[in-house]
Amino acid sequence: MATLTLNGNKYPYQSNETVLDTLLNANVEIPHACREGVCQSCLMRSLDNSPPSLAQNGLKDTLQHKKYFLACRCYPKQDMTVALPDHEGNEIIAEVSGKELLSADIMRLVLSFEEEFSFYAGQFVNLKRPDGLTRSYSIANTPAQSNTLEFHIKRLPNGRFSSWVHEELAVGEKLSVSEAKGTCHYLPGKYDQPLLLVGTGSGLAPLIGIVNDALNKGHSGPIRLYHGSRDPEGLYLIDEMQALAENVENFDYTPCVSGENDREKFTKGRAHDIALSSTDSLTGWRVYLCGHPEMVNQTKMMAYLKGASLSDIYADAFYLSSSGK
Amino acid sequence: MTESLYNRLGGEAAVNAAVDIFYRKVLGDYRINRFFGTSDMDKQIAKQRSFLTMAFGGPNNYSGKDMRNAHSRLVDMGLNEDHFNAVMEHLGATLTELKVPPALIAEAAAIAESTRGDVLGR
Structure with missing residues (x-):
């Protein structure tokens, strides 16, 4: 018998049950509607083992790659640790290692980090400054450039975060960086596709x-x-x-x-x-x-x-x- | 026991292939595209996917009442027989393009046709 783990709680999984059934039967609230793999409202993500392929049918390839699945179509064959799609993963702390004006209102911001952090080029993160003010920014570099993240921060009129980055944030200061999010990124394969x-x-x-x-x-x-x-x-x-x-x-x-x-x-x-x-x-x-x-x-x-x-x-x-x- | 129409058509993979072709035809048709909102494309695609799943005899939970409710706003906008016929045309053309045998196309068309009264609120 397999075990599901969600937010640290363990749920024994009965055979012939979907992940959605198991969680709903345990009175865990999971958004859902059609229960047929069509509406995609019960989208979840596995944090460890890959979900069975049936549970990923119809999902965008970039979501499949990141182990997203539909709870109503998922009959797990092994233990899974799962999360809802808005689940916040671990934050890391990164240090400002470079600032350079690329145009009148766009600042290149480079952050260095030491903890383990994985991302696909093209994804975005939430940057959080010490007082909690948080904004989303796209990553401009690739994971090949080891342990740095680059952002292009456009200064917006009355933009609290962007003005702060442009005017006050100094090299050596620290920011929190959320896990990388988003499905707009390159996936290897079909190398000759335009x-x-x-x-x-x-x-x-x-x-x-x-x-x-x-x-x-x-x-x-x-x-x-x-x-x-x-x-x-x-x-x-x-x-x-x-x-x-x-x-x-x-x-x-x-x-x-x-x-x-x-x-x-x-x-x-x-x-x-x-x-x-x-x-x-x-x-x-x-x-x-x-x-x-x-x-x-x-x-x-x-x-x-x-x-x-x-x-x-x-x-x-x-x-x-x-x-x- | 014969296999279900849904499985004979190729199940979800067939729906995925058909939705791409079908929705493009519908959006390109000036007679009906105003009934298919374009503001949130992802939501529209999910709706077309449900429609095709149903027409393919696949798993769905739609009742006649759901069909009525979902389309009542469009009926108020003037949705009529001609528009329904246009959608049926595109369904047939999509399946023909996917090289589905005519007998199976007829089965899918019959399922879609069975919703006519509810869709048009009659």
């Missing part, structure tokens, strides 16, 4: 991580990155991206400016419009979208209508914190 990446503003951060991760893992298909902003000042790391595009044959980079600008080096227009019109069909493409929520949601739809498969579209919309920025 990749389309579109980001606005600091949405470039996770995309740089994803591009580097894909290249490190030997992705051989074309990788096209479109970075957009209303004005040229909103773009950053332009020289670095252009240098990468020159050095790497299968990587292209297009900086786009939608407002008025007289500089020839930018493509005129909105990044997602230019990206979508660059190819007749997105059938067979893998698509990554990060940044402004309206851009992300609209482009997700357009990319799908242009032929990209639902399972091949990865998106991370950057919503501003509603509680006073």
Whole structure:
């Protein structure tokens, strides 16, 4: 007989029961609805053993990889330690090891850590300062760069956290970092698949991580990155991206400016419009979208209508914190 | 005992393949796309997945009353026979594209057809 562990409590598992049955019978509240593996409301995650494949059917590949499963379809064959999807894993403490202004309002923040910490390039974490103020930021580097995390922190008007990072946070100070979250990241496999990446503003951060991760893992298909902003000042790391595009044959980079600008080096227009019109069909493409929520949601739809498969579209919309920025 | 339609169609894998094709057809159809909200794509996809699971004879807990309630807002927006027919067309075309044998398509169509009265609130 297998045992389920949730939040430190143990639940003996009866054969022919699902994880959902076991937990509901023990009066544990688990969100659920259809009980047929369709609505996905009973999404949970295994913290140790891999869930049976039936329990992962229909989930996004990036979720499967992180051992997410549907409790209503999970008949465990071995002991499992499980958690609800909003479960907070262990925090680590990291130290500021670098700060560098990348543009007028974007700060590169580098944190160093010593504890064990795993992430996929493109995921995000919650950064928490000592008084508890917490914001989500995407990781801009890859796990290959050992024991550092890089972020691009855009200064928002009246943004309490971002202003603090820009003005006060000093090298040597410490921040808490949550476990890495999110499903918008590269997974090895289908190395010749073309990749389309579109980001606005600091949405470039996770995309740089994803591009580097894909290249490190030997992705051989074309990788096209479109970075957009209303004005040229909103773009950053332009020289670095252009240098990468020159050095790497299968990587292209297009900086786009939608407002008025007289500089020839930018493509005129909105990044997602230019990206979508660059190819007749997105059938067979893998698509990554990060940044402004309206851009992300609209482009997700357009990319799908242009032929990209639902399972091949990865998106991370950057919503501003509603509680006073 | 014959195998269920759901299993003969290929179960969940078939639903996954069909939802991609079906929802794209529906969204591309100006006659009906206004009934399929586009604000939250993930929610819409979950709904299409449930619909196809049901039409494929798969496991579902829908009662006629659920069907009625779920579509009453759309009926108020003007949902009618023509729109239902358009969805049936896309269901058939999707399965044809997936090379499902005509006899099985007819079975799935018959299941979907059985919801017509409830969907249209008659």
